[in-house]
Amino acid sequence: MNKKIELDAIQKRLLIEVAELHSIPEGAFNIRANGASAARSSTANIEIIPKPEGNGIDIHIAPNTKNESVHIPVVLTQTGLKEVVYNDFYVGENADVTIVAGCGIDNCGPQDSQHDGIHRFYVGKNASVRYVEKHYGSGDGSGKRILNPGTEVYMEAGSAMEMEMVQIKGVDDTDRSTIAELDAGAKLVVRERLMTHGEQNAISKYTVNLNGEGSSADIVSRSVARDSSFQKFDAKIIGNAPCSGHTECDSIIMDAGRILAVPGLEANNVDAALVHEAAIGKIAGDQLTKLMTLGLTELEAEEQIINGFLA
């Protein structure tokens, strides 16, 4: 089952931004463009099944699948299009896979374009998942580019999930919610990179339940708020068993940018070790000075520091 819709130049550019896809990827994939599937392919171990309602896909990854990847990028170029898409991932025991999601919106029109991707992951025993999600917006229309990702992660004993979530440019409004439930020995690592500018608003909320003995979560957000943008980082870890949890919000504010970090730790077991760190501030003066002594202007120095910080 392999159907094809031709993608236009803008859609192709968005695919490069969000999934580094220059051509049709290897392995299983589903490319969604303007509310419909443009191309889809399953493999022997990874089956992608569209939901009957047309509002998403189920991805079944067979147990013991090793070193395979799934790409499920979404591109939107039609102004005014609003969609809610449900993608459910069933990752079999002992599988070891990379999942590349991501959404690019190009809005040249007057109406808001919005994609709300709800991703649910059922990660089987001892399975290991690397998940990469990039968000990108472009186009000079007055309509907003809105992305509200909802992520749910259910991790069975001994499983591992590493999530890398990046949103650097062009998305006007984001309300991200991530919840996770971890069984014994499960390990969740989240790396979030966020930059907002102009009048943008970004909210990122985590609720992580460490339910099993030896489970662990490490959530690190690095962000930059420029111009008069606003960010809220709200990370809550609940330790219900002997476990370890760490959240970190490391942010740079510039111009009239604002950031609100809301730490939340709840320990319901005497052997739950939970740590939260948060640091918000402008770029350190001595960093600017150092780069200026190498011949960079203040603006160039700023840019290098931020690029590095968000790399």
Next chain:
Amino acid sequence: MLELKKICFRAEDEGVEKTILDDISFTIPNGKLVAITGPNGGGKSTTARIIAGIEKPSSGQVLLDGVDITGLSITERAQAGIGYAFQHPVRFKGIKVRDLITLAAGKEIGHSDACEYLSAVGLCARDYVTREVNSSLSGGELKRIEIATVLAKASKLSLFDEPEAGIDLWSFQNLIEVFQRMRDNIEDSSIIIISHQERILNIADEIIVMANGKLQRMGSKEEILPSLLAEDAVRTTCRGIA
């Protein structure tokens, strides 16, 4: 050639105005390696910061090759040819050693060139070139990377503020050789090394002694070093002894 003319620097310290540099004048001719030494708090780093443009003098002038650069910004001075290795190097999250060396060189440099600068300061390039210049580096490693960036910058005046601090005994000789090699190839540029170490003072052409914000003495190594050693002023931490 670098000239300082009657540099004074005053700063507020808890509401009290304090003279930190008092009428400092000296000339660093081209082709020379000059060491600045003297007790802690004597004003050496402040002098360096004024040369690099990080602090503005309250009065006096800084000239590079006869051109008054007192009014130039840090960036303009760097572009005019001043390089400065900080006493306390700065850490950056996410910026890699290679990025920093490339920025210092001011152009894209090959992997092997970047490695050469690192090897010159005794770091195994392969292990460091892709490391981040962040808090995971040890003090000594950071210090060497700082020196490597100034080597890569190739300046008319290269200024090293206590380059030996935190460098282990085994690498010290290596560091001395780096400066000697630099010294042998400077031609129309010059080097200032701020140091408390006899072995570094020993490779200098000239030595400047600063204490209490004043230039105490300046002269050839042969002239200054023996008397310094006699006084044992080089390592003293007590103000006003030198």
